[in-house]
Amino acid sequence: RKEVEQDPGPFNVPEGATVAFNCTYSNSASQSFFWYRQDCRKEPKLLMSVYSSGNEDGRFTAQLNRASQYISLLIRDSKLSDSATYLCVVSSNRDDKIIFGKGTRLHILP
């Protein structure tokens, strides 16, 4: 099993729709979880950290399921500007490892 796994997509979603991605991780000792957004030919930018209780930032909601070892990202009322690649990142303080998923490509269609 890969350390961090994401569906590469692409997800082609009409503007205004809700879209959700999952990301699974294999290391049960993982302690920190993040979602990053990467636009074409640009560096990744932190979208949000993922907390155990789940967290919301505007149209974006992130959740963590430790039992099933996955995190999710939900985007509501999607905008054209949400088109990007979304990277899941998992890290462990125990071994100082940061693992990036390969990313999920999202295309919002007008």
Add this chain to the structure above:
Amino acid sequence: GAVVSQHPSWVICKSGTSVKIECRSLDFQATTMFWYRQFPKQSLMLMATSNEGSKATYEQGVEKDKFLINHASLTLSTLTVTSAHPEDSSFYICSASGQTRVGPQHFGDGTRLSIL
């Protein structure tokens, strides 16, 4: 928020040239910085972990003699691509965390390297 500066942003040079890329943490001290490479339409690939005052830790398959990393201070890490060849052309990005070693990463703007 934490800012990471990377320079240069774009390099075009002849095959055989060595290229140095700088990564600076502008408003925090980074004992650890990470260097990534990304080919077009592919995911980030961790090349090495740069440790201040000690040798870098390279990922499997990354030639340490080819990609020289120096982390001489808490705010500066450099990656030198020695004797670059066209297959080294890629997007190189550094990152650092302003909190713990594995906290949220802040990325430099990246360096687009093109070897002719």
